[in-house]
Amino acid sequence: MITFDLRRPDRTIEPALRHKVDNLTKPKGSLGKLEHLAIQIGLIQQTLTPRLSNPCNILFAADHGIISEGVSVSPKEVTWQQLGHFAKGGAGINFLCRQHGFRLVLVDAGVDYDIPAGHGIIDRKVGRSTRNFLHGPAMTHDELDLCLRHGAEIVDMVADEGCNVVSFGEMGSGNTSASSMWMHAFAGTPLPQCVGAGAGLDRSGIDHKLNVLTRAWKNYSGDGSVSDLMAWFGGYEMAMAVGGMLRAAERGMVIIVDGFIMTSCMLAASRLYPEVTEYAVYGHQGDESGHRLALEALGAMPLLHLDLRLGEGSGAVCAYPILQSAVRMINEMDSFADVNVTKYFD
Numbered sequence: 001m002i003t004f005d006l007r008r009p010d011r012t013i014e015p016a017l018r019h020k021v022d023n024l025t026k027p028k029g030s031l032g033k034l035e036h037l038a039i040q041i042g043l044i045q046q047t048l049t050p051r052l053s054n055p056c057n058i059l060f061a062a063d064h065g066i067i068s069e070g071v072s073v074s075p076k077e078v079t080w081q082q083l084g085h086f087a088k089g090g091a092g093i094n095f096l097c098r099q100h101g102f103r104l105v106l107v108d109a110g111v112d113y114d115i116p117a118g119h120g121i122i123d124r125k126v127g128r129s130t131r132n133f134l135h136g137p138a139m140t141h142d143e144l145d146l147c148l149r150h151g152a153e154i155v156d157m158v159a160d161e162g163c164n165v166v167s168f169g170e171m172g173s174g175n176t177s178a179s180s181m182w183m184h185a186f187a188g189t190p191l192p193q194c195v196g197a198g199a200g201l202d203r204s205g206i207d208h209k210l211n212v213l214t215r216a217w218k219n220y221s222g223d224g225s226v227s228d229l230m231a232w233f234g235g236y237e238m239a240m241a242v243g244g245m246l247r248a249a250e251r252g253m254v255i256i257v258d259g260f261i262m263t264s265c266m267l268a269a270s271r272l273y274p275e276v277t278e279y280a281v282y283g284h285q286g287d288e289s290g291h292r293l294a295l296e297a298l299g300a301m302p303l304l305h306l307d308l309r310l311g312e313g314s315g316a317v318c319a320y321p322i323l324q325s326a327v328r329m330i331n332e333m334d335s336f337a338d339v340n341v342t343k344y345f346d
């Protein structure tokens with residue numbers, strides 16, 4: 001399987017970053033989480049003057065075999081139809097990307113439809129939907145490897161074009177089921193607490209989903225390794241996001257993590273390479289019931305609480321202005337040493 005060369009950011013520069021932030025013209029600590037963010041971004045970029053450039057939301061779409069068990073209100077066809085909406089510009093993620101200056105990169109990771117060429121959707125189709133993980137592995141290890149490679153290559157593409165801050169989004173009916181399984185496997189959270197409404201199940205729908213997923217977990221007969229669990233329960237779009245996150249960390253980029261599904265992907269990525277979390281900023285804590293616990297398992301500090309439950313990268317892109325404020329703070333505020341505050345009105 002593809003390997004990544006991840007290192008934690010060198011902490012030598014941390015005292016200088018902290019000194020700079022502490023000496024800006026404000027009470028120490030008074031800009032709260034903006035200060036933490038500025039230091040984290042400075043560490044990632046190894047500079048006292050961090051910059052955010054060419055933000056990009058990479059959205060992977062794919063179908064899931066588990067959908068045939070009735071675990072989602074969203075029919076399978078919605079996956080490719082939404083991909084078409086993204087390409088036309090009228091979906092939730094589109095207005096947010098326009099508002100915040102994000103490039104939106106669309107990738108067909110494995111939808112069950114022949115997406116015509118000429119609509120700006122990158123073809124990295126690994127299969128036409130994963131298989132139903134109630135009865136066996138969703139994908140082969142070769143497919144998992146391919147997904148990780150494709151995700152990494154797409155990040156290379158945007159990084160080579162000047163992007164140093166990236167979020168990942170997804171579209172895939174049924175993918176909250178796959179994400180619940182990853183969360184259970186990688187955070188150890190009891191399954192009932194990992195399972196929620198997804199795109200809008202009611203109470204009895206959630207009970208059915210939990211029943212299906214409990215049976216699927218009992219049927220698991222793999223070797224228990226991280227990669228095997230990823231392949232057994234995962235989605236092509238989720239595995240590509242993991243590959244993207246790992247390459248982004250390898251290249252020293254800031255990763256903005258979106259909702260429940262992308263948080264499950266970060267959990268999986270962190271079980272492969274724990275260093276990846278040092279590059280992660282968590283955009284929000286959403287309304288999907290497992291999201292809070294998934295964030296807790298990562299020790300994450302989510303920036304926004306907007307009750308979002310959309311995915312697509314929406315919560316990550318929404319949080320971008322907060323990162324911009326952190327970077328402006330460290331670059332644009334005077335320090336007490338720069339100015340003589342008593343002399344302003346001379």
Ligand SMILES: Cc1cc2ncn([C@H]3O[C@H](COP(=O)(O)O)[C@@H](O)[C@H]3O)c2cc1C
Pocket residue numbers: 071072073074078082170171172173174175176177197198199200310311312
């Ligand atoms: C119109 C529509 C747009 C979406 N955009 C994201 N999702 C979200 O809902 C899906 C996951 O929920 P579940 O596991 O319950 O199917 C994913 O596609 C996710 O991206 C959507 C869902 C729908 C219906």
Ligand SMILES: O=C(O)c1cccnc1
Pocket residue numbers: 176197198199258259260261262286287288291308309310311312
């Ligand atoms: O938080 C998410 O990513 C999410 C939650 C519900 C449905 N789709 C996505």
